Amino acid sequence: MTRFLTPLAASLPATVPFTGPETLERQQGRPFRARLGANESLFGPSPKARAAMQEAVAGVWMYADPEGHDLKAALAAHHGVTPAHLVLGGGIDGLLGLLCRLTLEPGTPVVTSLGAYPTFAFHVAGYGGALHRVPYSGDHEDPQALLDSARQTGARLIYLANPDNPMGSHHRAAVIEEMVANLPDHSLLVLDEAYADLAPDGTIPRIDPDHPQVIRLRTFSKGYGMAGARVGYAIARPELARAFDKVRDHFGMGRVAQIGALAALQDQDWLAEVRARIITARARVARITQANGLRPLPSATNFVTVDCGRDGDHARVILRETVARGVFIRMPAVAPLDRCIRISLGDDAALDVLEEVLPEAVAAAG
Amino acid sequence: MTRFLTPLAASLPATVPFTGPETLERQQGRPFRARLGANESLFGPSPKARAAMQEAVAGVWMYADPEGHDLKAALAAHHGVTPAHLVLGGGIDGLLGLLCRLTLEPGTPVVTSLGAYPTFAFHVAGYGGALHRVPYSGDHEDPQALLDSARQTGARLIYLANPDNPMGSHHRAAVIEEMVANLPDHSLLVLDEAYADLAPDGTIPRIDPDHPQVIRLRTFSKGYGMAGARVGYAIARPELARAFDKVRDHFGMGRVAQIGALAALQDQDWLAEVRARIITARARVARITQANGLRPLPSATNFVTVDCGRDGDHARVILRETVARGVFIRMPAVAPLDRCIRISLGDDAALDVLEEVLPEAVAAAG
Numbered sequence: 001m002t003r004f005l006t007p008l009a010a011s012l013p014a015t016v017p018f019t020g021p022e023t024l025e026r027q028q029g030r031p032f033r034a035r036l037g038a039n040e041s042l043f044g045p046s047p048k049a050r051a052a053m054q055e056a057v058a059g060v061w062m063y064a065d066p067e068g069h070d071l072k073a074a075l076a077a078h079h080g081v082t083p084a085h086l087v088l089g090g091g092i093d094g095l096l097g098l099l100c101r102l103t104l105e106p107g108t109p110v111v112t113s114l115g116a117y118p119t120f121a122f123h124v125a126g127y128g129g130a131l132h133r134v135p136y137s138g139d140h141e142d143p144q145a146l147l148d149s150a151r152q153t154g155a156r157l158i159y160l161a162n163p164d165n166p167m168g169s170h171h172r173a174a175v176i177e178e179m180v181a182n183l184p185d186h187s188l189l190v191l192d193e194a195y196a197d198l199a200p201d202g203t204i205p206r207i208d209p210d211h212p213q214v215i216r217l218r219t220f221s222k223g224y225g226m227a228g229a230r231v232g233y234a235i236a237r238p239e240l241a242r243a244f245d246k247v248r249d250h251f252g253m254g255r256v257a258q259i260g261a262l263a264a265l266q267d268q269d270w271l272a273e274v275r276a277r278i279i280t281a282r283a284r285v286a287r288i289t290q291a292n293g294l295r296p297l298p299s300a301t302n303f304v305t306v307d308c309g310r311d312g313d314h315a316r317v318i319l320r321e322t323v324a325r326g327v328f329i330r331m332p333a334v335a336p337l338d339r340c341i342r343i344s345l346g347d348d349a350a351l352d353v354l355e356e357v358l359p360e361a362v363a364a365a366g
Numbered sequence: 367m368t369r370f371l372t373p374l375a376a377s378l379p380a381t382v383p384f385t386g387p388e389t390l391e392r393q394q395g396r397p398f399r400a401r402l403g404a405n406e407s408l409f410g411p412s413p414k415a416r417a418a419m420q421e422a423v424a425g426v427w428m429y430a431d432p433e434g435h436d437l438k439a440a441l442a443a444h445h446g447v448t449p450a451h452l453v454l455g456g457g458i459d460g461l462l463g464l465l466c467r468l469t470l471e472p473g474t475p476v477v478t479s480l481g482a483y484p485t486f487a488f489h490v491a492g493y494g495g496a497l498h499r500v501p502y503s504g505d506h507e508d509p510q511a512l513l514d515s516a517r518q519t520g521a522r523l524i525y526l527a528n529p530d531n532p533m534g535s536h537h538r539a540a541v542i543e544e545m546v547a548n549l550p551d552h553s554l555l556v557l558d559e560a561y562a563d564l565a566p567d568g569t570i571p572r573i574d575p576d577h578p579q580v581i582r583l584r585t586f587s588k589g590y591g592m593a594g595a596r597v598g599y600a601i602a603r604p605e606l607a608r609a610f611d612k613v614r615d616h617f618g619m620g621r622v623a624q625i626g627a628l629a630a631l632q633d634q635d636w637l638a639e640v641r642a643r644i645i646t647a648r649a650r651v652a653r654i655t656q657a658n659g660l661r662p663l664p665s666a667t668n669f670v671t672v673d674c675g676r677d678g679d680h681a682r683v684i685l686r687e688t689v690a691r692g693v694f695i696r697m698p699a700v701a702p703l704d705r706c707i708r709i710s711l712g713d714d715a716a717l718d719v720l721e722e723v724l725p726e727a728v729a730a731a732g
Contacts, residue, residue, distance in 0.1 A: 002603065002606045004606070005469060006468065006470065006471050007471075009468045009469070009612060009613065013612070014612060016611065016616050017616060018616070018617070020431050020433060020617070022431035022433065022435060023432075023433055026435065035428065038428075040427050040429065041427050042427065044427045045427060050426070053423045054423050057419045057420050057423070057622075057626075059594065060411060060416070060594040060595050060626070061406050061407050061408065061591045062404075062593060063386065063587075065386055065388035066389075090456070090618050091615075091617070093618065094618055097615055101467075102370075102371055102372065103371060103372060104372065126612070157370075212368065212369075221429075226427065227427060227621075228425065228426040228427065228428050228621025229620055229621075230618060230620050240368045240370070243371055245380055245382065246379070246380060247375065249456060249457075249459050249460050250382050250384070251384070251386070251596075252457070252459065252460055254595055254622075255593075255594025255595075256419070256423075256594060256595070256623075257622075260423075260426070
């Protein structure tokens with residue numbers, strides 16, 4: 001502790017939302033054989049984006065355009081909005097942090113689901129927000145429960161991911177549209193669509209981009225395969241989007257990243273190819289896990305969440321034994337979701353390793 | 367305005383610390399012929415760093431190591447500290463933002479110099495800090511005036527850049543060491559050493575890395591030529607360094623950037639080469655500006671601040687006329703520093719353009 005911290009900062013725990021795979025590798029003294037834990041895209045970015053980034057490295061001596069003009073223009077055209085509806089940021093994580101900063105004071109109520117994305121909870125806690133959690137309904141986030149809790153607590157933010165992480169489930173567009181129609185006046189819906197690019201048709205709701213109570217979050221980390229570039233964006237009413245300019249780090253986006261994201265967006269054929277590979281990989285992970293007596297849940301994402309059939313302790317042992325055998329996976333943090341492990345979808349080489357290792361891990365778990 | 371903002375967020379102006387050159391290019395409808403305004407390094411990064419980044423692009427589907435283990439280990443060895451003394455962040459800008467978040471509440475007093483780095487003031491304002499500004503002493507920041515003001519206001523933070531931006535001046539190490547020895551108990555010295563890699567020998571103070579009242583900030587944006595990569599770091603007592611983990615975006619650093627920074631650090635020969643080129647370029651900019659009746663100030667940085675000999679209005683006209691002729695430069699924002707323009711040091715091609723354009727700009731200014 002140092003005497004210079006604010007009381008809020010001093011009160012925060014030193015916990016982090018996730019441990020990185022590199023930390024585990026250092027602990028184990030060897031690299032993972034398959035990296036299937038962080039929902040990264042083993043299929044990688046578009047070859048065109050990769051080429052654009054390699055070329056852009058020569059210009060890394062320059063700061064990126066702080067207005068992100070070209071990328072915003074392309075995103076605006078892609079989504080049928082205006083550049084004024086867009087905010088660029090350091091992935092959805094970075095945007096969630098800025099949003100919490102803009103909207104939360106100590107004690108401001110916020111609603112999320114019990115077991116939903118930890119980084120959102122990390123940022124809410126970081127600004128002193130009062131986080132209320134409602135249970136999942138089965139393997140789905142529960143829009144009605146979120147709305148009810150928001151009404152009851154007076155929540156300023158309601159967080160929902162669709163498709164959902166860590167369960168991989170999704171709601172149909174109409175369900176989200178119904179939720180938007182029933183938002184209490186005092187609530188802003190934070191709609192995390194990190195996995196939207198990979199979801200089945202009919203998942204993405206139609207929402208007026210000028211809706212005063214919704215902010216949608218998208219990323220180049222998942223379908224576009226650029227997690228290490230740190231490019232996300234928000235779609236919101238211009239009044240809200242503009243507020244980010246008051247607090248964001250204007251020159252904070254990487255130049256190579258910004259150029260790469262533009263090239264990735266312009267290669268929708270690659271995204272379609274990734275979607276196809278993911279569908280194939282989903283089926284293979286389903287077969288691998290079923291062959292080991294586990295139950296894969298339906299996935300609308302680039303990972304498959306797998307019910308291990310007992311409680312959290314059992315799933316944690318399977319996870320530990322899998323990780324110890326060189327396959328990096330993760331699992332939901334809280335019951336009852338923690339009866340599951342979560343396996344990111346990989347290429348054939350990675351899934352070969354999973355297929356080899358999982359029987360041993362399950363056997364070790366007894 | 368939207369109803370979801372905190373009172374603090376709602377009260378913040380929409381101003382930005384700097385307008386990017388791309389914005390000016392769009393306004394002018396053509397690219398700059400020479401980019402000499404943002405103190406970027408036209409000499410670029412180490413060829414080895416460039417190669418490392420190009421190779422790293424293939425792995426951009428992975429998040430970066432959130433602990434930055436390898437880069438921290440190398441930096442620790444380089445500076446003779448431990449990894450626990452280091453914080454990695456999105457440039458010094460990003461680290462200043464996090465530091466303000468950790469230490470400032472609305473009304474917390476902070477001291478800086480009138481005309482010093484605007485992004486620090488932006489972050490202080492963004493967290494509601496009460497910023498007190500003391501005048502420069504001539505072309506130097508004034509350590510004694512900063513200390514006096516800190517005592518008087520009870521400042522929690524004292525910001526000083528050594529070497530200084532925007533004036534390019536520097537204090538000898540002993541001056542800073544004396545300042546550190548006289549810090550009031552309630553103050554943390556924020557020592558911005560962005561230009562340290564380019565400063566004359568004898569500029570960098572010896573400060574115990576465990577000193578409880580100093581945090582030093584460094585960057586790969588200037589001497590190392592990687593402004594677009596967004597890699598900075600802080601050196602501080604482990605207790606303070608650890609506090610950043612409570613609030614930082616753990617997966618926020620770019621993977622290509624982190625790998626590139628490590629390679630850049632390991633190529634100190636390139637940094638020496640850049641230092642040599644900068645010394646040559648300083649002399650040339652001095653000649654060019656003197657030939658136009660202007661007075662270049664001594665520089666300890668990769669830019670030369672040039673006294674235009676009259677008031678801010680006059681310097682602003684010279685700036686405007688220079689920019690209009692395709693040479694991007696900037697200038698200090700407030701009197702009396704704003705009698706100057708600030709020219710980043712470039713390669714021969716860029717300085718050729720400056721040499722061609724400056725006489726016309728000065729003539730147009732009358």
